[in-house]
Amino acid sequence: FNTATKFLREKGGCLDQVKACNADGATDNSCPNAAQFCTDYVVGPSLGDRDPYDIRSKAPDPLPPSGYIDFLQRPNIQKAIGAEVRYLECNDPVGGKFVAEGDYGDADYICNWVGGLALTREMEWYGKHKFGKMLFKDVKISGVGHVGEVINVDNFSFL
Numbered sequence: 001f002n003t004a005t006k007f008l009r010e011k012g013g014c015l016d017q018v019k020a021c022n023a024d025g026a027t028d029n030s031c032p033n034a035a036q037f038c039t040d041y042v043v044g045p046s047l048g049d050r051d052p053y054d055i056r057s058k059a060p061d062p063l064p065p066s067g068y069i070d071f072l073q074r075p076n077i078q079k080a081i082g083a084e085v086r087y088l089e090c091n092d093p094v095g096g097k098f099v100a101e102g103d104y105g106d107a108d109y110i111c112n113w114v115g116g117l118a119l120t121r122e123m124e125w126y127g128k129h130k131f132g133k134m135l136f137k138d139v140k141i142s143g144v145g146h147v148g149e150v151i152n153v154d155n156f157s158f159l
Contacts, residue, residue, distance in 0.1 A: 003041075003045060004041065004042045004043075004045040004046045007037075007041035007042050008038075008042045013037075013041075013042075014034070014037060014038040014041065014042045017030065017033065017034035017037055017038065018034050018038065020034065021034045047059075069087070072087040073086065073087055081155075082155035084155075116158070117158060120158055127153035127154060127156060130153050131151060131153045131156075131158075134151045134152075134153070135151070136149035136150065136151055137149065137150055137151070137152075139159065
């Protein structure tokens with residue numbers, strides 16, 4: 001922990017590199033370099049035995065079970081949810097854009113919702129203005145209760 005803190009706070013360390021990324025508007029390699037440095041010297045050592053997809057859990061977190069991938073590939077499910085493209089668990093070009101922009105966030109280090117929400121509110125798309133004004137609504141499952149929050153615009157849902 002002390003080593004990770006040192007690399008986080010030292011001159012030229014993780015915080016300085018993230019500030020440089022934010023200051024230059026992601027116009028050079030400062031954001032990917034900061035992400036790599038912070039991952040190697042701060043996040044990795046700090047995570048220890050925690051799961052990078054949910055730091056509240058020990059690695060590897062068994063949830064969600066991998067069956068959801070096959071479920072989301074079923075044509076009837078894709079039609080029911082209005083999917084226009086095939087589900088991909090990890091899209092490298094999209095993930096690369098998050099790294100290049102210096103996207104960091106909440107309890108999910110790998111795919112944090114904070115950066116995803118900010119990106120969705122700022123990107124140019126037909127629902128940008130409507131989405132930007134909406135607040136999250138509770139998602140409840142009968143017999144379970146509150147399971148999350150969602151913003152919907154047409155067939156796009158941010159959950």
